[in-house]
Structure formats: C-alpha cells, structure tokens
Amino acid sequence: TGHHWGYGKEDGPSAWHRQYPVAKGNRQSPIDIIPNEARRDSTLGPIFLKYDQCRSLNIANNGHSVVVEFDDSDDRSVVLGGPLDNPYRLKQFHFHWGGKGCEGSEHTVAGVGYASELHVVHWNAVKYKTYNDAAAAPDGLAVLGIFLELGDDHRWLHMITDALYMVKFKGSATDFKGFNPKCLLPSSLHYWTYLGSLTTPPLHESVTWIVLKEPIVVSEKQLGMFRMLQFNGEEEDQRMRMENNFRPPQNLKERIVRSSN
Numbered sequence: 001t002g003h004h005w006g007y008g009k010e011d012g013p014s015a016w017h018r019q020y021p022v023a024k025g026n027r028q029s030p031i032d033i034i035p036n037e038a039r040r041d042s043t044l045g046p047i048f049l050k051y052d053q054c055r056s057l058n059i060a061n062n063g064h065s066v067v068v069e070f071d072d073s074d075d076r077s078v079v080l081g082g083p084l085d086n087p088y089r090l091k092q093f094h095f096h097w098g099g100k101g102c103e104g105s106e107h108t109v110a111g112v113g114y115a116s117e118l119h120v121v122h123w124n125a126v127k128y129k130t131y132n133d134a135a136a137a138p139d140g141l142a143v144l145g146i147f148l149e150l151g152d153d154h155r156w157l158h159m160i161t162d163a164l165y166m167v168k169f170k171g172s173a174t175d176f177k178g179f180n181p182k183c184l185l186p187s188s189l190h191y192w193t194y195l196g197s198l199t200t201p202p203l204h205e206s207v208t209w210i211v212l213k214e215p216i217v218v219s220e221k222q223l224g225m226f227r228m229l230q231f232n233g234e235e236e237d238q239r240m241r242m243e244n245n246f247r248p249p250q251n252l253k254e255r256i257v258r259s260s261n
C-alpha cells in the first residue's frame with residue numbers, strides 16, 4: 001500500500017532517502033570504481049563459485065527487475081574465498097539495464113558505464129539463520145557484479161530471454177529449472193571488492209561487493225528483449241516499459257576499493 005519506490009522522476013533514486021534514510025549512509029552502492037586508485041591486495045585470494053549443484057526454481061518480474069531464484073535450503077551452491085570469511089549461499093540473480101543504446105550498469109569504471117549489470121546475490125548462512133536476517137547484517141550478503149557490454153549474441157543468454165515473455169508484468173513468475181549461472185561468467189574472475197549496500201530499497205548496508213573486471217558480451221537484440229518487460233502489473237492501465245532500472249554511483253565516503261591480483 002502507499003507510495004512505492006521506482007525509477008521514475010517522482011519515485012526514483014533521488015527520492016528514495018525520504019522513506020529509506022540509509023540512502024545517504026556511509027556505505028552505499030553502487031560506486032564509480034577507479035582502477036588506478038584501487039588497492040592491489042596480495043592477501044586477497046581468488047573467489048570460487050561452486051554452482052554445479054545449484055537448483056534454479058523460478059524466474060519472476062518483481063516490478064523492479066527480472067529475478068531468477070534458487071533453492072537455498074542447503075549449501076549446494078556457494079561463493080567462497082576472496083574477501084569472504086566463509087561460504088555465502090546462492091539466493092538469486094537479477095539484472096539492471098538502460099534504455100536502447102544507453103548505459104544501464106550501476107557500477108561505473110573510471111566514469112564509464114556498461115549497457116547492463118548482472119547481480120548474483122548470496123547470503124551468509126553460517127552466521128545468520130534466514131536470508132532476511134542476513135540481508136540486514138553488515139556481513140550478511142555477498143553480491144557478484146558482472147558487466148554486460150554490447151557485441152555479438154551471448155551463447156546462453158537466450159535461455160533467459162526466451163522466458164521473458166512469460167514474466168512481462170509485475171507479479172508474474174514461472175518455473176525456471178536447470179539453469180546454472182556459471183554460463184553467464186566471463187573467462188577471468190579477477191575482481192574489485194568493497195563494502196556497500198543493496199542498490200534498491202531498503203538499501204541495507206549489508207553487501208560485500210565483488211565486481212568482476214571482465215564484462216560478458218551480449219547483443220543489442222538480446223538486451224532489447226529485457227525492455228519488453230514492464231514495471232506495471234497486467235491490470236494497471238498505465239504501461240511502463242522496464243528500462244533504466246539502475247541507481248547512479250553513490251559517494252565513496254571513507255571507503256577504499258581493493259583489487260584482486
């Protein structure tokens with residue numbers, strides 16, 4: 001009920017602080033990553049993505065993005081290593097993108113954005129009993145950020161774009177079994193890491209960000225399929241194309257970004 005947040009003029013990122021004051025906090029995301037200012041940290045090991053036993057469940061339109069959810073009832077699929085003190089359980093992944101031909105990533109690199117950004121969300125089930133507890137804790141979440149740049153068709157992205165017509169409207173969902181996000185990774189797992197937040201309300205400052213340096217390549221045609229999604233529900237008479245669902249970079253404040261070797 002009541003006025004919900006969105007990406008429009010009245011309800012977009014510049015207005016979120018009214019209902020979510022943490023929007024002006026000290027560890028907000030995304031940020032502009034400046035490679036030359038990132039601290040190379042030899043104590044930062046590689047990250048490991050153990051996704052072989054992952055079990056995808058469904059794909060849904062939540063009115064803000066398209067989300068693929070996983071069975072997180074055990075430690076079958078986790079991310080570990082790098083800046084993380086223990087394994088974090090795979091929960092969901094979703095995307096942020098721009099309008100046709102425009103930038104739509106959330107993190108930028110030396111002021112330059114990409115066409116889109118994939119977020120793979122994991123939670124600390126070692127320290128927290130539920131995802132919701134973890135989502136509100138300073139070391140509760142680990143989100144892998146992967147940039148999408150425009151070029152040739154991505155060999156596997158069609159598995160997602162082929163399903164988008166089933167989740168056109170807010171509140172729609174459909175079965176989505178047997179999808180392994182490993183197929184959406186670039187060849188290198190070199191990364192930048194820093195302490196930040198969710199990039200959508202409630203903007204909890206609970207995320208250890210791991211942003212991969214190497215983008216994956218998708219075609220304008222494939223990315224255009226995401227823009228067939230709508231922010232609105234089927235019953236709403238105001239049709240709003242789902243695009244530009246990204247938050248702009250936030251103040252780094254007293255943080256440093258570290259770089260894997």
Ligand SMILES: Cc1cc(=S)c(O)co1
Binds near residue numbers: 143198
């Ligand atoms: C949990 C979660 C994380 C991100 S980054 C997002 O955009 C929405 O929900």
Ligand SMILES: [Zn+2]
Binds near residue numbers: 119
């Ligand atoms: Zn996100």
